[in-house]
């Protein structure tokens with residue numbers, strides 16, 4: 747934490763200040779602001795090396811999709827490395843601190859984890875707020891698993907047995923259930939067609955015009971969950987599909 751040091755000359759009561767024996771004291775003034783420490787064992791960070799996006803711990807205000815401040819995670823970190831990052835001097839304006847993918851303008855692309863700072867109102871700013879995330883895959887597909895499927899899909903597409911359309915989007919199953927698998931609902935389509943986002947059923951049902959392709963309106967599911975970053979999430983999905991090799 748950054749501190750401001752004041753050098754003050756103290757005159758002890760009743761002691762003569764002109765004695766020439768002036769004591770120097772150092773006072774530490776706490777800079778107002780919270781500190782959040784994020785820790786996780788991460789893999790896939792290198793997927794973001796040199797690209798347009800940055801994986802960062804970022805502070806957002808309530809009304810902007812641009813981070814007020816952020817610190818990037820090291821994209822050079824090896825897989826499975828324990829990564830720890832501190833974001834400090836967070837003012838009262840900051841409403842959420844997120845592990846998020848952002849672009850060069852610090853715009854939110856997708857959020858992997860978030861804490862609400864209003865939950866910590868009134869706490870001493872000396873305390874560090876911890877964001878312990880366990881083990882996390884933050885690669886190109888990992889961010890979709892955590893930021894999209896876990897958040898908006900697995901309540902219906904859960905573990906086998908009770909997954910809508912027999913589609914299991916839980917961790918460790920989603921890729922195998924999507925990539926180059928024929929749709930059980932729309933003949934002639936693959937759920938995800940490697941290298942062809944625009945032709946994939948997943949793309950079609952999540953974008954405008956796809957409202958009636960299934961008995962369930964998936965465009966609405968997506969837009970209700972991602973109010974400030976709908977386009978960004980959609981293009982992240984397309985990016986993932988287009989990079990798959992058939």
Ligand code: HEC
Pocket residue numbers: 894895898899900901902903910911913928929930931932937947948951959960961962964967968
């Ligand atoms: C409220 C429940 C619900 C949620 C949430 C939901 N789905 Fe679905 N999904 C369904 C149902 C029901 C079907 C089958 C629709 C039909 O029979 O026409 C389906 C079908 C699908 C299909 C077509 C599968 C096939 O074999 O053709 C895909 C792909 C899909 N969902 C992806 C998703 C994704 C991605 C999300 C998260 C963004 C999501 N769904 C969220 C209920 C849901």
